Every structure is written in C-alpha cells, then in structure tokens.
Amino acid sequence: MQAGAPRPLRILLCKLGMDTHTVGITVVAHALREAGMEVIFTGLKQTPQAVASAAIQEDVDVIGVSSLSAGHTRSLPRLAQLLREQGGGDKLLVAGGVIPPEDLPLLSAAGFARVFTMGTDTRDIVAYLAKWWREKLAAEAQAR
Amino acid sequence: MSRPLDHLPLADQAANNDLAREAERWERETRAPFVSGHPERREAFLTQALRWPIKALYTPADLKACGFDYLSDLGFPGEYPYTRATQPNGHRSNFWTMTQVTGFGKGEDWARRARYMLEQGLQGLILEHDLPTTNGYDSDDPLVEGEVGRAGLAIDSLEDVERALDLPFERLRYLMSVCNAPQPVNLAMIIAALEKKQVDARKFVLHIVNGILIEYTCVGRYIYPPVHGLRIATDCIEYIIRHHPNWAPLSIISAQLQPAKANPVQELAFSMAIAMAYIDATLQRGFDIDTLAPYFHFVINVDMDFFEGICKLRAYRKVWARLMKEHYGATRPEALKIRMMTSPTTIALTLQQPLNNIGRLAIMATACALGGAGDNMTTPLHDEAHALPAEEGIRVGAALQHIVAHETGVAESIDPLAGSYYVETLTKQIESAAMAEIDKILKMGGALQAIESGYFQRALGREQYERNKDLEQGRRKWIGVNHLVQPGEQRQIEIFRADQRMEDEQIARLRALRARRDNAAVAHALEAVRRAAREGANLVPPCLAAVKVYATHGELCGALRDVFGVHTPDSQLTGV
Numbered sequence: 001m002q003a004g005a006p007r008p009l010r011i012l013l014c015k016l017g018m019d020t021h022t023v024g025i026t027v028v029a030h031a032l033r034e035a036g037m038e039v040i041f042t043g044l045k046q047t048p049q050a051v052a053s054a055a056i057q058e059d060v061d062v063i064g065v066s067s068l069s070a071g072h073t074r075s076l077p078r079l080a081q082l083l084r085e086q087g088g089g090d091k092l093l094v095a096g097g098v099i100p101p102e103d104l105p106l107l108s109a110a111g112f113a114r115v116f117t118m119g120t121d122t123r124d125i126v127a128y129l130a131k132w133w134r135e136k137l138a139a140e141a142q143a144r
Numbered sequence: 145m146s147r148p149l150d151h152l153p154l155a156d157q158a159a160n161n162d163l164a165r166e167a168e169r170w171e172r173e174t175r176a177p178f179v180s181g182h183p184e185r186r187e188a189f190l191t192q193a194l195r196w197p198i199k200a201l202y203t204p205a206d207l208k209a210c211g212f213d214y215l216s217d218l219g220f221p222g223e224y225p226y227t228r229a230t231q232p233n234g235h236r237s238n239f240w241t242m243t244q245v246t247g248f249g250k251g252e253d254w255a256r257r258a259r260y261m262l263e264q265g266l267q268g269l270i271l272e273h274d275l276p277t278t279n280g281y282d283s284d285d286p287l288v289e290g291e292v293g294r295a296g297l298a299i300d301s302l303e304d305v306e307r308a309l310d311l312p313f314e315r316l317r318y319l320m321s322v323c324n325a326p327q328p329v330n331l332a333m334i335i336a337a338l339e340k341k342q343v344d345a346r347k348f349v350l351h352i353v354n355g356i357l358i359e360y361t362c363v364g365r366y367i368y369p370p371v372h373g374l375r376i377a378t379d380c381i382e383y384i385i386r387h388h389p390n391w392a393p394l395s396i397i398s399a400q401l402q403p404a405k406a407n408p409v410q411e412l413a414f415s416m417a418i419a420m421a422y423i424d425a426t427l428q429r430g431f432d433i434d435t436l437a438p439y440f441h442f443v444i445n446v447d448m449d450f451f452e453g454i455c456k457l458r459a460y461r462k463v464w465a466r467l468m469k470e471h472y473g474a475t476r477p478e479a480l481k482i483r484m485m486t487s488p489t490t491i492a493l494t495l496q497q498p499l500n501n502i503g504r505l506a507i508m509a510t511a512c513a514l515g516g517a518g519d520n521m522t523t524p525l526h527d528e529a530h531a532l533p534a535e536e537g538i539r540v541g542a543a544l545q546h547i548v549a550h551e552t553g554v555a556e557s558i559d560p561l562a563g564s565y566y567v568e569t570l571t572k573q574i575e576s577a578a579m580a581e582i583d584k585i586l587k588m589g590g591a592l593q594a595i596e597s598g599y600f601q602r603a604l605g606r607e608q609y610e611r612n613k614d615l616e617q618g619r620r621k622w623i624g625v626n627h628l629v630q631p632g633e634q635r636q637i638e639i640f641r642a643d644q645r646m647e648d649e650q651i652a653r654l655r656a657l658r659a660r661r662d663n664a665a666v667a668h669a670l671e672a673v674r675r676a677a678r679e680g681a682n683l684v685p686p687c688l689a690a691v692k693v694y695a696t697h698g699e700l701c702g703a704l705r706d707v708f709g710v711h712t713p714d715s716q717l718t719g720v
Contacts, residue, residue: 013720018275018291020364023404023608026720030609041715044364045279047287069275071290118495119625121616 009133011062014042019069031122052082067097077110192449193407202565227462230481234558240517242545268318272296282698284651292647305337320351325367329700332687351392362404368708378425383684395441402445405608408456413581421591433472437479445489455571457515484518496624501526598717605719665693677707
C-alpha cells in the first residue's frame with residue numbers, strides 16, 4: 001500500500017431471504033464505489049450464516065443489509081448474533097430499505113449502528129460511513 | 145415505400161430551405177433577444193429517462209433532419225409498419241380492455257377473492273404466487289420462513305392449485321399466471337387441476353408469463369443458470385402451442401425493465417432482444433415465424449414524461465413489425481402486429497401526499513391512450529405505495545380509465561399526435577437508437593449472452609445510479625419528494641406482518657400430504673423429470689405426470705436443480 005494513502009473502507013452489501021428488490025442496494029453500491037470505498041456484493045437470496053461467513057472471510061469493515069420485505073425483524077438480529085459468535089463482532093452493521101420506525105429499537109438493540117430508511121440521500125450514507133471510517137483509522141493510529 | 149427527402153420535387157426542397165432559413169432568422173431576431181432578457185428556467189431541458197436534449201421548437205426542418213417519411217415511417221392504421229395503430233380503426237370500434245391487478249391473499253382466500261371479482265363482472269384474473277413458490281421452494285423449506293403466502297398464493301402441490309381454482313369456469317375466460325423460474329411445474333399443476341375439474345381448455349385462455357430472461361436481467365426470481373432457464377421457457381412455449389394453441393405461452397414484461405430504470409431505448413431494445421432469444425429457441429423446435437410471432441405479448445409501462453412515453457409506445461409497434469419482417473421474414477399481418485398491454489408505472493407514485501398520485505395516474509393513463517393503449521390497459525392504484533390498496537383506491541383506479549376513455553376524447557381519432565414535429569422526431573430517434581442497440585446486442589450473441597456477461601444488468605445498474613443522482617441533485621423535481629415537500633408529513637407505511645398461523649397450516653398440510661401419498665410413485669416420477677432434463681426432452685409431460693401423483697412444487701424444482709444447478713450471480717452479473 002502507498003504510504004500516506006489510508007486504506008479504503010471495505011463494505012459487504014447483502015440481501016437476505018427471498019427479497020429480490022435490488023434498485024436501492026445498486027444505487028448505494030455505486031455511490032460508495034464512487035466515494036472510493038471497496039464494495040463486495042453477496043448476490044441474492046443469502047442466509048444470515050452465509051453472509052456472516054463471507055464477511056469474516058472477506059475481512060470487511062462494514063456490513064450493509066438491504067431489506068425491502070418484512071423479514072428484517074428476524075434475519076437482521078440473527079446475522080448480528082452469528083457475527084458476534086464467529087469473531088466478527090467488531091464490524092459495523094448498518095441496514096437500509098423499507099423498515100418501519102417501530103422496528104428501529106429492535107435493530108439498534110441487536111447491534112445495528114444505523115438504519116437508513118426509504119428516501120435517504122446517498123450522500124448522507126457516504127458521509128456517515130466516511131466519518132465512521134476516519135474516526136476508526138484515527139483511533140487505530142493512536143493505539144499504535 | 146421509402147423516399148429520401150433529397151428526391152423531393154424541387155419546389156418542396158426550396159420550401160424546406162426557406163423554412164430552415166426562416167427558423168434561423170426567428171431564433172436570431174426574435175427568440176435569442178428575448179432569452180437574453182428572460183433567462184431560461186433550466187440550464188438544460190432534457191427528457192426524463194433518456195436525458196436527451198429537448199429543443200425549444202420543432203419544425204418540419206427537424207423531420208427532414210431525421211429522415212422522416214410519412215409513408216415508410218407511419219403508413220396507415222392496421223397496416224405495416226403499424227406505427228399509428230395495429231387495429232385498422234384504432235379504438236373507435238372498441239376501447240382497450242380495462243383491467244386491474246389487485247393484491248390478494250392466498251389458498252382458499254385467493255379463490256374467495258377471485259369469485260368476488262368475477263361476481264363484479266370481471267372475466268379475467270391474474271394469479272400471483274408467493275416468493276417461496278416463484279423461487280422454487282416448498283413452504284416448509286427453512287430458507288423461506290416468514291414468506292409463505294405473503295406476496296401471493298402459496299403453492300406446494302396440486303391440491304393447493306385445485307383449492308385456488310375452485311371457481312365458476314363458465315364465467316372465467318382468462319387466467320394469467322406469473323411463476324417464471326418454475327414454469328413447467330406451475331403449468332403442469334394448472335393443466336392437471338383443469339383436467340380434474342373437467343374444464344374445456346378450448347373455452348378458456350391460460351396466459352403464462354414465462355418470462356425468465358427478465359428475471360435474470362433485473363427481477364431476481366431465478367433458480368437455474370440462464371441457458372437452462374431459456375430451455376425451460378422454450379419447453380413451455382412449445383408445449384402450449386402444440387397442445388393448447390388458443391392459450392398464451394409468453395409475455396415480455398417490459399414493465400419490469402422500466403421500474404429497474406431501463407430508459408425507453410434500453411427497455412425497447414432489451415425486451416425485443418429478449419423476445420428474439422425466445423423466438424430463436426422456439427424456431428428450432430420446428431415452428432415458422434408466422435405461426436410463432438402472434439403468441440408473443442408485451443406489457444409496457446409509461447412514466448411521467450408524457451412524450452417519452454407516447455413516442456416509446458409508437459416505436460414499440462414499429463420496431464416489432466420491422467424485426468418480424470426484416471429479420472425473420474414474417475409475412476402474415478398477425479405476425480407483424482405487436483400485442484401489447486400498457487400501464488402507468490408505479491415508480492412515478494409517491495408515498496408522500498398520496499392523493500397527488502391520482503393526478504399522476506390520470507396523466508400517465510392519458511399518455512397510454514395517446515400512445516395507442518394496446519389491447520389492454522391496466523392502472524395501478526394511488527395508494528399502492530402505502531400498503532394494501534383500499535376499496536376506494538380500486539374504485540378510483542377503475543374510474544380513471546373510464547375518464548380517459550369517455551371524457552377526454554383522446555381515443556376518438558387514431559394516433560392523434562401523429563405529425564407533431566416533436567412527436568415524430570422523438571419517435572424516430574427512439575426507434576433508431578433502439579434498432580442500433582438491438583444490433584449491438586445481436587452482435588454480442590443475443591439476449592442470453594448479454595445476460596450471461598452481465599451487460600444488461602450493469603447497464604441498468606448504471607442507469608439506476610444516474611437517475612437517482614438526478615433526483616438527489618435536484619435536476620429532476622418530484623413533487624412531495626424533493627419539491628413542495630410538506631414538513632412533518634405523517635407517512636403511514638403499513639408493513640404486512642406475516643400471519644404465522646397461515647404459514648403453520650400450510651406446512652402442516654404439506655407434511656400430511658407427504659405422509660399420505662404414494663412416495664414410491666413420487667420418487668419414480670421425479671426421476672423421470674431428471675431424465676428429461678438431462679436428455680433434453682420437453683419437461684412439461686414428465687412434470688404433469690409427477691404433479692398428478694402429488695410430487696410437490698419444491699421437490700420438482702429441486703429435481704431440476706439436481707440436473708441444472710443454480711444461478712449464483714456476483715456483483716458483475718447483478719449490476720449491484
């Protein structure tokens with residue numbers, strides 16, 4: 001790696017279960033790549049276990065789950081739990097899609113740092129992740 | 145007959161030159177000085193989806209510039225190239241058939257709802273399946289927990305289809321079924337259920353969408369790799385034409401490409417290339433194009449850009465006619481006339497200020513009618529972005545089409561916008577760009593290769609991103625979303641919560657069936673399906689035999705998975 005150039009953030013984007021709506025996740029993937037982040041997509045119809053394994057194997061910093069069917073109350077906490085169990089508890093978890101406000105506390109308690117609901121500007125998503133990444137890199141540098 | 149404009153009589157040419165000179169003078173002497181004092185309200189005027197520049201004024205000089213010729217580009221209604229209409233009298237003899245897709249429950253619930261709709265005077269129904277069914281799983285598969293019966297009817301075995309089709313068939317004339325990847329299984333179950341109910345298949349039209357190639361392109365409900373998907377679809381087309389020639393074996397749902405943000409050129413080119421892939425595969429089964437072409441149907445959306453929508457519909461008619469004639473050598477008029485259903489798009493509707501959607505739907509339905517409407521028109525509902533459509537939404541949706549048909553007068557003259565300098569220029573531009581794109585796809589090897597290489601998917605992914613940027617950066621104003629936003633508007637999203645009891649009941653039924661049926665006969669029948677899959681025999685007959693001994697939907701799709709494998713596209717192949 002070039003000295004001075006910070007390592008780009010690596011994010012795994014995924015879709016769980018039978019939910020095949022991909023326009024939102026596609027737009028987000030393009031925006032993140034344009035902002036210099038490394039984006040990996042798992043493909044459709046994944047299980048929480050497959051995503052947890054891929055996240056650990058690919059050594060990503062962030063996992064972003066897109067959910068536009070009502071499966072999020074079950075599959076998202078399950079993914080968070082599997083990650084913790086398998087040594088991926090340090091990764092940032094975010095979600096986006098059609099998620100009603102009353103489900104936000106449940107996802108927050110499960111370990112999701114942020115949920116981007118319908119209509120979120122991609123620039124806000126990029127800014128949120130970039131800030132988190134800057135702070136994480138700075139904390140790591142300080143620790144060294 | 146094509147007649148290039150430079151062969152026009154000298155007097156006409158002189159007139160055209162005069163006009164061009166006059167137009168330049170007007171620009172210089174009249175418009176430019178005005179604009180310098182009154183700057184234009186936008187930096188660039190662009191069409192909504194194609195983002196093509198829109199000129200302030202179109203004149204006959206534009207028609208000349210794009211090589212427009214009345215006889216070769218338009219002709220007359222009911223005659224080649226059908227740009228003006230496929231029907232000789234447009235909609236003066238009959239309006240388009242007004243239909244509506246409704247959300248519905250599942251199982252016996254579906255039959256109850258269907259009977260209610262038939263009692264309201266509807267003659268046709270559309271059967272949507274839940275995601276486990278369309279993705280080829282039984283209701284008790286761990287992968288589909290929580291999805292059973294949610295987005296449509298849950299089908300595990302012939303018994304479920306029999307329950308769903310407990311209908312007055314003397315009144316039901318038409319049933320459309322949307323179940324693409326598992327199509328031979330779904331087709332077999334419907335045929336077997338109709339046989340058991342002794343329905344006369346000649347007096348009834350089953351229309352299967354059978355649209356697997358668009359699933360790979362953007363919808364995502366695929367199972368097997370694309371080459372096997374195409375073979376499966378072709379088996380169903382062949383079976384229907386040979387055994388049920390009055391049925392409809394395929395629809396190209398361009399209306400699924402449009403919400404995936406295909407622009408009009410991509411939408412027209414991709415759907416035609418996809419149609420050609422099915423046609424080429426079916427021609428190899430020994431049919432001729434004049435027999436085959438009338439079996440193809442299209443469902444096409446229009447979006448809010450009025451002229452892009454209208455011109456696209458006109459271009460669809462012409463491009464289909466040209467491809468059938470020029471590429472395939474079809475000669476029967478029926479083969480040259482596109483069969484289409486039109487619809488306002490749901491992606492123009494907003495969750496915010498939902499009553500505004502009634503206005504949007506009326507405008508888009510008018511665009512559909514001005515674009516020729518097709519054989520059918522269907523309208524989504526203004527509260528569809530919210531939740532399950534309410535009764536009032538259904539009533540308003542139905543009234544909308546009647547308002548367009550009876551009150552506006554747009555259907556009284558055939559193709560009334562023909563001859564508009566702007567409409568003809570844009571129609572011709574869309575047609576030319578689409579023909580060039582079709583050519584490019586054919587040079588790649590056709591739609592199947594364009595899917596296998598991810599070309600379609602990546603093109604749509606880029607389009608999705610760019611169009612979203614238009615919105616975020618304010619180049620496109622969307623009322624209620626980024627313009628005239630009502631601060632603090634209470635948005636009511638109603639998320640359908642799965643009824644666990646229904647899922648449990650469905651699973652209990654499935655397990656009881658597995659315990660009571662002749663499992664040796666099932667194993668034997670599944671092996672026959674695997675054999676047909678391996679050997680290239682038509683899959684419908686062995687599936688038919690298997691569903692009759694109550695092999696389940698998931699078992700049959702699984703048997704085909706054993707032979708074909710599964711499609712697991714990465715980022716390159718999904719466009720994400």
